[in-house]
Amino acid sequence: MAELLNVKELKKYFRHGEKNLKILKSVSIKVDEGEMLGVVGASGAGKSTLLHLVGGLDSPTKGSIFFKGKDITKFNSNQLAAYRAKEIGFVFQFHHLLPAFNAVENVMIPALIQRESRDKASKLSKDALELVGLKDRMTHKPGQLSGGEQQRVAIARAIVMEPSLLLADEPTGNLDSKTSGKINDLLFELNKKLDMTMLVVTHNIKLASLFARKVTMADGEIRGDESRD
Numbered sequence: 506m507a508e509l510l511n512v513k514e515l516k517k518y519f520r521h522g523e524k525n526l527k528i529l530k531s532v533s534i535k536v537d538e539g540e541m542l543g544v545v546g547a548s549g550a551g552k553s554t555l556l557h558l559v560g561g562l563d564s565p566t567k568g569s570i571f572f573k574g575k576d577i578t579k580f581n582s583n584q585l586a587a588y589r590a591k592e593i594g595f596v597f598q599f600h601h602l603l604p605a606f607n608a609v610e611n612v613m614i615p616a617l618i619q620r621e622s623r624d625k626a627s628k629l630s631k632d633a634l635e636l637v638g639l640k641d642r643m644t645h646k647p648g649q650l651s652g653g654e655q656q657r658v659a660i661a662r663a664i665v666m667e668p669s670l671l672l673a674d675e676p677t678g679n680l681d682s683k684t685s686g687k688i689n690d691l692l693f694e695l696n697k698k699l700d701m702t703m704l705v706v707t708h709n710i711k712l713a714s715l716f717a718r719k720v721t722m723a724d725g726e727i728r729g730d731e732s733r734d
């Protein structure tokens with residue numbers, strides 16, 4: 506399998522008053538195209554920080570992040586913006602949908618940002634919503650959708666431009682267990698159907714047990730990297 510991501514000795518320090526907080530101490534991890542990883546660890550372990558760095562939302566103190574062979578930590582701000590738009594999809598614990606817009610309009614936004622025509626963006630949006638099982642909810646606004654459906658819209662928005670890497674930060678953290686189970690199933694289905702690489706941070710023990718590869722973080726370090734086949 507071709508390598509998609511190679512994180513090398515990544516460090517992230519935050520200066521906080523007098524203190525220099527070592528949030529990521531030296532994280533190294535390689536991910537192949539099509540792989541789906543579960544990332545687990547106690548609150549404060551550095552999981553979100555790692556996802557933000559890999560997604561180009563923040564820059565590291567030291568270390569490198571090779572994506573398709575290029576070190577994104579060397580990118581200028583235009584290159585980083587293009588990287589985020591073309592290669593990365595983000596799903597967060599809270600859906601962050603725009604309340605005044607319906608499902609199709611919310612999911613169109615990344616396509617419009619990438620300068621697709623309105624017709625094309627609308628078509629891509631509808632396809633993505635169908636893929637996440639929301640064919641019958643296209644014109645609903647977020648307030649007219651259940652929590653699980655809102656999260657499905659957020660997932661559709663993340664995958665509408667078919668990013669190479671989906672970063673999901675506790676995507677089921679705000680959902681009841683039955684709804685979580687369905688969102689989990691959806692993520693695995695998308696990984697299979699679209700061959701999309703995914704890093705999924707989760708506190709959900711049931712979800713964590715489903716991943717073929719599970720990375721455990723503690724105190725800004727990777728403490729375990731287990732694969733089962």
Ligand SMILES: Nc1ncnc2c1ncn2[C@@H]1O[C@H](COP(=O)(O)OP(=O)(O)O)[C@@H](O)[C@H]1O
Nearest residue numbers: 519521526528547548549550551552553554555
């Ligand atoms: N901008 C920041 N400034 C100072 N400390 C931060 C900042 N962002 C995160 N932290 C600290 O980094 C640690 C790890 O945070 P985070 O990556 O969000 O952990 P996790 O997602 O595993 O719960 C936490 O202790 C948090 O308080």
Ligand SMILES: [Mg+2]
Nearest residue numbers: 552553554674
């Ligand atoms: Mg977090």
